[in-house]
Amino acid sequence: MLKNDFFTIAGKENGEGLVTYHVVLNPDHNIFKGHFPGNPISPGVCNIGMIKACAEEEVGCGLFIENLKQCKFSHLITPNENKELDIVLKLETTEQVVKIAATIVKGDTKFMDLKAEALKEQKA
Amino acid sequence: MQQGEEIKQLIPQREPIMMIDTFYGATETTGKSGLTVLADNVFCEGGQLREMGVIEHIAQTCAAYNGVKNKQNNGEASKPKLGYIGEIKKCQIVRLPRVGEQLTTDVVATAQVMNVTLMEATTKIGDETIASCQIKLFEED
Numbered sequence: 001m002l003k004n005d006f007f008t009i010a011g012k013e014n015g016e017g018l019v020t021y022h023v024v025l026n027p028d029h030n031i032f033k034g035h036f037p038g039n040p041i042s043p044g045v046c047n048i049g050m051i052k053a054c055a056e057e058e059v060g061c062g063l064f065i066e067n068l069k070q071c072k073f074s075h076l077i078t079p080n081e082n083k084e085l086d087i088v089l090k091l092e093t094t095e096q097v098v099k100i101a102a103t104i105v106k107g108d109t110k111f112m113d114l115k116a117e118a119l120k121e122q123k124a
Numbered sequence: 125m126q127q128g129e130e131i132k133q134l135i136p137q138r139e140p141i142m143m144i145d146t147f148y149g150a151t152e153t154t155g156k157s158g159l160t161v162l163a164d165n166v167f168c169e170g171g172q173l174r175e176m177g178v179i180e181h182i183a184q185t186c187a188a189y190n191g192v193k194n195k196q197n198n199g200e201a202s203k204p205k206l207g208y209i210g211e212i213k214k215c216q217i218v219r220l221p222r223v224g225e226q227l228t229t230d231v232v233a234t235a236q237v238m239n240v241t242l243m244e245a246t247t248k249i250g251d252e253t254i255a256s257c258q259i260k261l262f263e264e265d
Contacts, residue, residue, distance in 0.1 A: 001169045001176075031166065034138035036206055043141060044183070044209035045167075045176040052175070065175045068215035068257070076208065 003053045006031060006046060010084075021054040021087040027079035042077040047112055051102045054087045055118065059098055062121035071114040082106060096120055125149060134191030135184050136204045140166045143181040147188045148228075155189030157181075159227045172220040178227075178255050182245040183209050185229040186261050190241060207263040210240065215257035225249050239263045 003009065006029045010022045025042065032040035048071060056063050077085065085106050092099040098118045104111040126134060126147045134147055143165075146158035159181050161168065167177025191204045221227055228248050235242040240262055247255040 001167070001174060030140050034141040036136050037138055039206070041208070043180060044212075045180045048179070049174075049176045064217075064220070066217050068175075068179070068212055068217075071212040071215075073208065073210055 001053075002046060002049045003057075005029065007050055007053075009054065009057065017090060019058055019089050019091075021057070021089070023050060023054070023085050023087055025077070025079040025083050025085070027083065029079075032079055040079050042079060042082075044071075044073050044112075047073070047077060047104055048114065050085075051087055051089070051100065051104070051114055052118070055089055055091060055098060055100050055102070058089060058091060059093055059120065063098060063118035064121050065100075065116050065118045067117040069115045069117070071112065071116070073112045075109055075111045077104070077111050082111070085111070131188070132204075133195075134188040134204055136187070136206050137184060141180065142184070143167070143177060144184045144188060144229075147185075147192075150189050150192040153233045155185060155192065155231045157185040157188055157229050157231075159229075161221050161223050161225050161227070163223045165223075168223060171223050173222075173227075174220060175217055178217060178221065178247060179212065179215065179257070181227060182229055182231070182247060182255070182257060183259060183261065185231050185245065186241065186243045186259055189231055189233065189243070190261065190263060205263045205265070207261050209259060210262045211260040213258040215255070217255045218252075219254050221249060221254060227254070239265065 013020045090101040100116045103113040144157040148156040161173045231243045231245045
């Protein structure tokens, strides 16, 4: 939904038990016109959505977040100043469930962190 | 009750990310909103409102509650303040709403300190609870 529209994935790196997705926001996206007029800020739910999209990329199927255990927003993401972001994922995958621990960072700035459980979606 | 364009008096969000279409009113500590899921909703995919849409709907219900309080405290002409989600906890989504279904969300303010409001939300379709969460909202001055 958001991928290749609200943001694009520019690359990824595998670390020890972690994977980092480099993403780039699209400052011209319509969502920024409404959130907020003349003062574009990435909605918290879109930050969650970007994490989910990267996790889907990683596990290779759609996900349904049924339990968002905790999600803390420590810094606002503005599309012009914070266009490039790193999404760091730690995933635990079983047959049906994916446990997600994620942060959105850039350099020394942490924008948010999240812990969630998602169900794999069966899609063609 | 506020509907349609009147909602803009209560929340700072604008199209295409307005996720409430009705506000039924607020008491000292509670608020209630509604949203009918339309096919062209920015958070719809495959005929369903995705998690982001459900959570944003809850957040905007909290924002509308704050908008009403703001008018009561600072006058009817007061514009809605910009607000952000600070934290979400224990957010359970039972199922995703389908296009055409109508969500109603009840929020209860459990604590308010300065510009931070802690709220608990329950979202239903008819009598069926489809989501619940705790949410912390920041408002700008």
